[in-house]
Amino acid sequence: MKTIFFSTHDFERRYLDYWTEKLGVESVFLDCRLSEETLGLVKDADTISCWASDDLSRGVLQSLKGIGVKFISLRSAGFSHLDLDFAKDNNFSVARVPSYSPEAIAEHTLGLLMCLNRKFPRAYQRVKDFNFSLDGLEGVTLHGKNVGIVGVGKIGEAFARIMKGMGCNIYLSDPNTNEKLGKELEAQYVDLKTLLENSDVVSLHCPLNEKTKYLINKETIEFFKKDAFLLNTGRGALIDTEALIEKLKKKELRGVGLDVYEYEESIFSHDHSLEGISDEKLLRLMSFPNVLITSHQAFFTSEALDNIARISCENIKNFNDSLPINEQNFIC
Ligand code: NAI
Numbered sequence: 024m025k026t027i028f029f030s031t032h033d034f035e036r037r038y039l040d041y042w043t044e045k046l047g048v049e050s051v052f053l054d055c056r057l058s059e060e061t062l063g064l065v066k067d068a069d070t071i072s073c074w075a076s077d078d079l080s081r082g083v084l085q086s087l088k089g090i091g092v093k094f095i096s097l098r099s100a101g102f103s104h105l106d107l108d109f110a111k112d113n114n115f116s117v118a119r120v121p122s123y124s125p126e127a128i129a130e131h132t133l134g135l136l137m138c139l140n141r142k143f144p145r146a147y148q149r150v151k152d153f154n155f156s157l158d159g160l161e162g163v164t165l166h167g168k169n170v171g172i173v174g175v176g177k178i179g180e181a182f183a184r185i186m187k188g189m190g191c192n193i194y195l196s197d198p199n200t201n202e203k204l205g206k207e208l209e210a211q212y213v214d215l216k217t218l219l220e221n222s223d224v225v226s227l228h229c230p231l232n233e234k235t236k237y238l239i240n241k242e243t244i245e246f247f248k249k250d251a252f253l254l255n256t257g258r259g260a261l262i263d264t265e266a267l268i269e270k271l272k273k274k275e276l277r278g279v280g281l282d283v284y285e286y287e288e289s290i291f292s293h294d295h296s297l298e299g300i301s302d303e304k305l306l307r308l309m310s311f312p313n314v315l316i317t318s319h320q321a322f323f324t325s326e327a328l329d330n331i332a333r334i335s336c337e338n339i340k341n342f343n344d345s346l347p348i349n350e351q352n353f354i355c
Pocket of ligand 1: 121125173176177228235256258319323
């Protein structure tokens, strides 16, 4: 049985080559995105493999059903790009990679914070230019500061452990409290308002859904301590970008580190260096000297890429061999 892999990137090919060969998954690799326009490429396959940017909306699923696709293996943890109700109602089997390296994302979050606080990008450029002055490079000592973590799942916990190790006081906010972790880190579980009012660093690690969309909005952003750092490696729409821009204009945040952006879909992961970009909000964010943006790369380590390829190929092999799919990976 053949699997069509959509949106394969050069950076994941050697991991996919290795695991498809090792597990005997017959595969066709395409670099284009799955969409209405590229459905014609699904031929003689009852399994497809998708990246988070592929279109798995109702219309596309309807056509996939007509073509005879039965199994969708996601090379991602999140599945907000999948019409889950339609997939369930139409007997698609779908599996994902629920966790591939929470530490990778937590470490990237720390990287954003350190770069913002100690101004490494600017310091690097200055020294390259033989400018050894320190003016404007002052940071704060993070030891002893309060760090608020919103969403204490796998990634939030990994980030909490890192910051505890740096001598910070940890505040946690999550509808599901983990008493054991709270005790171990001497951390307090508090509501969002209390967390924002008390934290010198706020880091978002909850999933994006109807309840968390615009968690940080024009009201909640006013709860932040003056000169706090805001970090988002979760999903762009956890923050109302307009409210953030207004707050930045007032110079009330010390630094903002974003690995995700509300309207990132057609911009991130692509090279726009020749034509530039026209997204006014992103351009405005990029214009602030205390905003650091990376292009959804927090997951991007060798270990994570290997895990994504291995687990997604194991899911395919199990489906092909009529074996049960790991319960944690199974979506429907
Ligand atoms: P997880 O499922 O282990 O943890 C999410 C936590 O958020 C859970 O404990 C849940 O109870 C909590 N939560 C749900 N609603 C909440 C709310 N309203 N307020 C506070 N907490 C809430 O997920 P994991 O693996 O830790 O991933 C978290 C998020 O990180 C993902 O949903 C994804 O959006 C993002 N992510 C980003 C990546 C990147 O490269 N930038 C890569 C992978 C994930």
